[in-house]
Amino acid sequence: MSSIAGVAGVENGAATTVAATVPVDLYRGIVFPNHMRELRRAHGYAKLLPLAAAIPDIPYIRLSKIERGEVVARPEELRHIAAALGIAPETLLIDPDAPGFDIARWAEPFRDGSDIDIAEERFAVLLGAAVRAMRASDAALTIAAIERDHGLPPVNLSRLENAQKTFARWNGSVRQSLYSLFGVSGEAALRARIEDRHRSGALDAFLSSVSDPAERLARSRDRIAELRAALTGGQPGSARPGRAAPVHMPAPAPAAIPTATIPVYSTSLAGGLIAADATSEHVAAPENVGPQAFAVRTSRATLGPGLPVQTVLIADPARSPSPGGLVLLREEQGWRLLAVESNRSGGMTGFSLHPEYDVPLDDCDPARLAPVVTATFP
Numbered sequence: 001m002s003s004i005a006g007v008a009g010v011e012n013g014a015a016t017t018v019a020a021t022v023p024v025d026l027y028r029g030i031v032f033p034n035h036m037r038e039l040r041r042a043h044g045y046a047k048l049l050p051l052a053a054a055i056p057d058i059p060y061i062r063l064s065k066i067e068r069g070e071v072v073a074r075p076e077e078l079r080h081i082a083a084a085l086g087i088a089p090e091t092l093l094i095d096p097d098a099p100g101f102d103i104a105r106w107a108e109p110f111r112d113g114s115d116i117d118i119a120e121e122r123f124a125v126l127l128g129a130a131v132r133a134m135r136a137s138d139a140a141l142t143i144a145a146i147e148r149d150h151g152l153p154p155v156n157l158s159r160l161e162n163a164q165k166t167f168a169r170w171n172g173s174v175r176q177s178l179y180s181l182f183g184v185s186g187e188a189a190l191r192a193r194i195e196d197r198h199r200s201g202a203l204d205a206f207l208s209s210v211s212d213p214a215e216r217l218a219r220s221r222d223r224i225a226e227l228r229a230a231l232t233g234g235q236p237g238s239a240r241p242g243r244a245a246p247v248h249m250p251a252p253a254p255a256a257i258p259t260a261t262i263p264v265y266s267t268s269l270a271g272g273l274i275a276a277d278a279t280s281e282h283v284a285a286p287e288n289v290g291p292q293a294f295a296v297r298t299s300r301a302t303l304g305p306g307l308p309v310q311t312v313l314i315a316d317p318a319r320s321p322s323p324g325g326l327v328l329l330r331e332e333q334g335w336r337l338l339a340v341e342s343n344r345s346g347g348m349t350g351f352s353l354h355p356e357y358d359v360p361l362d363d364c365d366p367a368r369l370a371p372v373v374t375a376t377f378p
Contacts (some may be wrong), residue, residue, distance in 0.1 A: 053378065124167060
């Protein structure tokens with residue numbers, strides 16, 4: 001168990017802390033607690049990777065996010081998971097209001113074991129509230145204006161407003177954007193500015209939007225009820241207002257006996273890039289890819305633990321990227337592997353974790369993009 005200082009209590013399955021009058025929901029990133037992990041293990045899949053190989057319709061990264069409760073699964077995704085496990089799809093669902101359900105106990109297997117720094121969690125919540133307050137008070141401070149004038153991409157703006165990271169985990173580029181946005185010279189001045197606004201009461205109306213266990217619980221309850229209705233014959237639920245429904249990577253058509261092979265790029269370069277020079281390695285071409293399709297073999301965990309190294313990814317420049325999938329972006333020296341997600345303005349953003357990198361895909365020349373259509377895990 002990790003060490004958590006300052007825990008005020010557990011109410012309605014929502015562990016919170018209170019640090020200097022700021023409520024901190026330690027589980028604000030969990031929107032879909034579910035039974036997937038325990039059922040996966042009970043049905044012979046000790047690790048997620050073998051199960052992912054049995055479910056080609058769901059990219060590994062998204063499957064991991066579903067199991068961790070970071071995204072809400074779609075009904076068809078639950079059906080695919082259940083079919084692979086040989087169970088009824090509704091058995092994957094959890095009732096967050098059930099007696100004895102404890103979000104802290106549910107989340108514990110997914111923690112990295114490190115201590116939680118309550119002071120930094122508190123500042124992340126205050127920072128998220130401060131950004132929301134600033135935008136609410138200035139109609140000209142749009143998402144596009146923040147990106148244009150301060151260099152803060154929409155995907156990072158959304159993560160900041162939802163306190164998805166503590167300040168130390170943001171890279172230098174994001175920190176500089178924040179200094180510019182708040183008109184301060186550095187971290188000490190930013191922290192002082194945020195604390196001043198909190199003491200003045202200017203952030204009070206926005207704190208619950210960032211860190212409110214009751215709102216999180218209500219959101220989870222509503223979405224799980226919608227899924228249960230969709231899976232048991234009721235009307236499928238609609239997405240919450242203002243949020244684009246996730247789209248998973250298209251699955252390849254069932255392959256016949258391969259008649260062609262495609263080259264594999266695997267030379268690792270600095271900055272997480274993969275050289276665009278073909279090696280002597282080739283792999284069988286899936287039946288449904290175009291003549292420009294190629295493959296890359298990952299040698300670094302640029303997308304974190306969600307995608308193992310030595311995975312072979314087949315990409316097709318003739319396809320279009322979609323949220324929830326992967327895409328290769330052609331840069332001057334090589335290909336950059338990115339995960340794709342919808343941003344707040346309805347566009348698509350590509351990102352990697354190591355190194356931290358974000359780019360609006362809608363602004364990229366389509367000729368530089370090669371969506372990943374299938375993967376072979378080591």
